[in-house]
Amino acid sequence: MTIIDSVGRKRGYLLPYHRMLAEHDPELLSAYDTFYSRLTLTEKVLPPQEKEIVWIALLAAAREGVGKLHLKRGEEAGLSREEIQAAVALSAVSEAYTATHFAATHWAEYTPADTMLTAYRSLIATARGPIEPRVAELALIICHAARTDEKPMRLHLESYFHLGGSADALSEALAFLFLPLGANLLIEAVEIWAKAAPELDIPAPFAA
Known part of the structure; x- marks a missing residue:
């Protein structure tokens, strides 16, 4: 062959x-x-269903239409249509962070940071549907990593590890960035995690 x-x-x-x-x-x-x-x-650390949730969210964030095959793989792995739709919804909601952070920064008298963060979290809770919080946080890290947006990456890194996420699973998921977005973006995303680790007291991507 x-x-x-x-x-x-x-x-x-x-x-x-x-x-x-x-x-x-x-x-x-x-x-x-x-x-x-x-x-x-x-199959490595991420179970097939979780892996495809992350892939679907990432490909929506990257606007990568060719990635449709991951929806099929997700279904074959046992994802329901509701879970597939929720993965896309999480990707969409990740983009709301920019607007809520903008308002908290520029209009704090009317839209204070804690109120806007609560609003963002409320959107996530609605969007994730049947996806468990830890997996949703992982998907959101990857969506923000696709834009190398440091502030929301740090937010979701802290939540992900607080919910019991592992560095091995995050490493596997971040590596997915290589295909739709390239090695240079992956470098930046890992650097954000490495910088955040000691500051947030979370596991690091590699030993210092």
């Missing part, structure tokens, strides 16, 4: 860059296939 046949069989589809690499650099395609399989197909 050729590498292009293996890629197509494993994923159930072939993308244009798969075909290009198969034609001009099959060794690179083979190396990429191994990387992709480890990144997103191999």
